[in-house]
Amino acid sequence: MKLFDVYPINNINIVKGAGSLVYDDKGQEYLDLYGGHAVISIGHTHPHYVKRLEDQLHQLGFYSNSIEIPIQKELAEKLGHVSGKEDFQLFLVNSGAEANENALKLASFYNGKKKIISFTGGFHGRTSLAVAVTDNPKIVAPVNETDNALILPWSDEAALVQAFADNEVCAVIIEGIQGVGGIQVAPDGFLQKIRSLCDTHNAVFIADSVQCGYGRTGKFYSHDFSGVDADIYTMAKGMGNGFPIGAISISPKIQPAYGMLGTTFGGNHLACAAALAVLEIMEQDNLLQNAAEVGAYLIEELNKFEQVKEVRGRGLMIGIDLPAEFAHAKKDLLFKHHIFTGEAKPNVIRLLPALNLARAHADRFLEAFTKVLNQ
């Protein structure tokens, strides 16, 4: 049997990792500023993470949501505390798309409405409704198309107000910083406007924090910069440092009912152990502060390059917008300097490293980047 060939790949076989460094099968070291797409939050093979997963595996790997699972409650309590949303409620799933799918469904259960607003440049996942509200027609299959999805121009308040006029809006879903869309920061005023319109029209504000959340920007949710709360936060990626887990954090105003949502694997013992290990390291090593500081340093230094069109982002979610003549930069960083970065179309380099990225590793990148731009 062959693999279903849907991923364009680099011909590199990574077999080992430690912190922000990874190694291929020939022993070549790479600096990882990509984190396997914003997934590695506390660094590869962190000893506490490895031990917590190992211990849990020796105890119990899985049992279903039909029994008491105290480690879920432990995770809910810790996440409530670290995210500063102690009165919210947690529903555990397995991925970012599943988190968004459940958030949208829950919003519709809550207010009985159907119309979902999302924005140009947005990416919310590949399941049916998540992909319908994603701004990429190429990945929307005919069966996913729905008149309930309304994709509005990014950061256009007038269009937003207009869309609310018929009072049929169920929810607004927005990334605090668009990731796939090229690191576009949602203006604080726009998020505040969404909050007030949702309040007036009994619509649900969904903060897609799958990529920009979990401490990446220096605040737990990047939407927090706007000073308003969302009704539902969706998360995944950094939550398990590579172990598949996602979640939605739900405002107390939305009440649960038996059978409303459900999943077989979501919230399993191993996934909760992974997520708890991540939060423990985040707290213990002050990773939000490190993300803010090392991120601010990188942004400041990157702004000094005259060849760069624009540097966007917050904390350790950084987009470097380059002119077309530097289209080779990402490949050069990888194959000449052994540094993994991400990209966004047409020509943006995305930095999404572990939140404990060391200043020395930031400098190693800056040195290599200087060479790539000047060669």
Ligand SMILES: Cc1ncc(COP(=O)(O)O)c(C=O)c1O
């Ligand atoms: C903002 C955002 N939402 C949702 C998703 C989907 O997450 P997953 O791939 O875990 O389904 C992604 C993935 O890149 C994302 O960046």
